[in-house]
Amino acid sequence: MNPKKPVVLTFDDGHYNNYFYAYPIIEKYNFKANLNVIGCFSEYSTSSGDIDNPNYSYLTWSEIKTLHDSGLFEIGNHTYKMHQFKPKFGIAKASSESEEDYKKALSNDILKLENKLQQECGFTSQVFAYPFGKYSKESENILRDIGFKAFLTCNEGINKVYKGDPTVLSHLKRINRTGLLSTEEFFSKFKIN
Numbered sequence: 583m584n585p586k587k588p589v590v591l592t593f594d595d596g597h598y599n600n601y602f603y604a605y606p607i608i609e610k611y612n613f614k615a616n617l618n619v620i621g622c623f624s625e626y627s628t629s630s631g632d633i634d635n636p637n638y639s640y641l642t643w644s645e646i647k648t649l650h651d652s653g654l655f656e657i658g659n660h661t662y663k664m665h666q667f668k669p670k671f672g673i674a675k676a677s678s679e680s681e682e683d684y685k686k687a688l689s690n691d692i693l694k695l696e697n698k699l700q701q702e703c704g705f706t707s708q709v710f711a712y713p714f715g716k717y718s719k720e721s722e723n724i725l726r727d728i729g730f731k732a733f734l735t736c737n738e739g740i741n742k743v744y745k746g747d748p749t750v751l752s753h754l755k756r757i758n759r760t761g762l763l764s765t766e767e768f769f770s771k772f773k774i775n
């Protein structure tokens with residue numbers, strides 16, 4: 583039975599330490615998690631032949647495939663190369679950019695990662711995590727056209743999800759968890775009822 587108040591564990595950026603530290607714990611407790619990867623970081627990690635180091639490495643395509651194939655991780659798209667502050671802040675639309683140019687630039691980047699995931703890992707994703715939580719009023723429709731179904735922001739809070747509402751997985755809020763807070767301290771910050 584689905585829980586009435588589920589918690590979704592989400593990990594952004596595709597750090598190798600998610601594989602090294604989180605994967606064994608998630609497996610041990612049979613949790614599920616969402617992990618949103620950045621294409622150019624994983625491409626670099628794969629093609630440079632970097633030795634995996636939990637202090638700084640990013641996941642390779644083969645590690646992403648292992649996580650996906652475990653059935654424990656839903657892999658999401660965190661852009662191929664728009665996880666940067668310049669020339670644009672994440673996927674924000676530049677004021678000088680026409681709607682058409684914006685749509686083209688965003689679609690090209692996102693599809694580049696989707697194609698890579700399909701080629702290297704054998705799947706495409708349905709979850710999109712906005713880099714730095716930044717989005718524009720046009721972005722969700724563009725992403726929905728590509729096939730994404732859920733959209734993760736960095737706005738802090740708890741989501742109310744109602745069955746049958748088509749916008750229910752838009753602008754999903756998340757709560758950033760620092761490793762310095764105990765579980766009790768963390769949950770006491772939020773009134774969950």
Ligand SMILES: [Zn+2]
Pocket residue numbers: 594595660665713714
């Ligand atoms: Zn990120």
